[in-house]
Amino acid sequence: MSANLINLLIESTLQTLYMVAVSGLLGAVFGLPLGVYLATSQRGELLSSPLVNKVLGLVVNALRSVPFIILVVAIIPFTRTIAGTSIGTTAAIVPLTLAAIPFIARLIENAIREVDSGLIEAARAMGATPFQIIVKVLVPEALPGIALGLTLALVSLIGFSAMVGAVGGEGLGDLGIRYGYQRFMPEVMAAVVVILIVLVQLVQSCGEWIARLVDKRAPRNRGQ
Template sequence: MSLEMMISLILKSLGQTGQMVAISGLLGSLIGLPIGIFLATSGKGELFPAPTVNRIIGLIVNAARSTPFIIMVVAIIPFTRLVTGTSIGTNAAIVPLTIATIPFFARLVEAAIREIDKGLIEAARAMGATPMQIVFKVLLAEARPSLMAALTMTMVSLIGYSAMVGAVGGGGLGDLGIRYGYQRFMPEMMLAVVIVLIVLVQFVQSAGDALARSFDKRNRKN
């Protein structure tokens, strides 16, 4: 295989990986964010007390997180086919990637919210703030650095997941590495895919860390 063809295949696969990660990351975080907020604020005596519902949702989230990703991809093939009309390709891969993102990001959001000083919540309550005002003006505002770090961690994990769906025809860099690097015995293609994935992860991690620092009030004061 010529160098030009190899570069062309890598760029095409990189675009597919970027599409999968961006769309599933956006959808998964939009759904996971309110779930995480609810899990962090719906315990007994908290802003939205609903301990029974909290436990049920927590069990569902834990069950989804404990399911190995590759098994989940295969298990929800009928649902994937129902949503996208196919079980292979980039669009089909977005479905299990999104479903995997939701519980993962929700738990990270919950942890970020629970790190906030309870005194801030009590002070807001004393000033007459409603629960929704506390969520948007206190919890989310104070947790922005942690939420950005959580989003970064989620995107990095999604890059790894997107490579795994290549094993079931999901497209992207993982699929390229399996089809050419493994099945056609082209170690140079496998090496190139690994290097691109490492560079991509480093870029996402560095950009996310920079954004998290920009949101941190302590850094702005310095």
């Protein structure tokens, strides 16, 4: 493989990392509070608001139901408004973020719902407010699940970032299509696949390590 192709691989990898990092961060910023609210706003829960919960749930489900490649094409006018263009790395962040928010929200909701309800009742009995229960009980107890959920979201975003290369995005997906497929260079395609696999493995390993680190039960489990 020539030095030029190696440079292209490095550049494309950095573009992919940029897209995944920014969209993952934005997805978490909006998805985390949305997920917490969905987990605590059904009837009789801490922030009981069943109507709002139902409406938000329908919106989240609708966004999650749209195939990513269709979402990218469907929101091109919106992407152009936000990013000033519909092609390139920065433009790709818009659909990636919109895909990440509902996905992360559901993952966070599931992690919050796995917290023992007895802890919530105990906190209520001690006079804690709903906000205090969320911040000091639910979120800390759900941290391992949240970490694993965000890890899964980042892994999915790596796959989505490769897909967006088919519709004008940059990164490893674009490189694989332009050189590996259109120019019949299987070694480039193979290199792209290997790099994507390595990225996924690194993200997964780091996510699992963080989940173990924040798991309050881990010391007790190791001592048994």
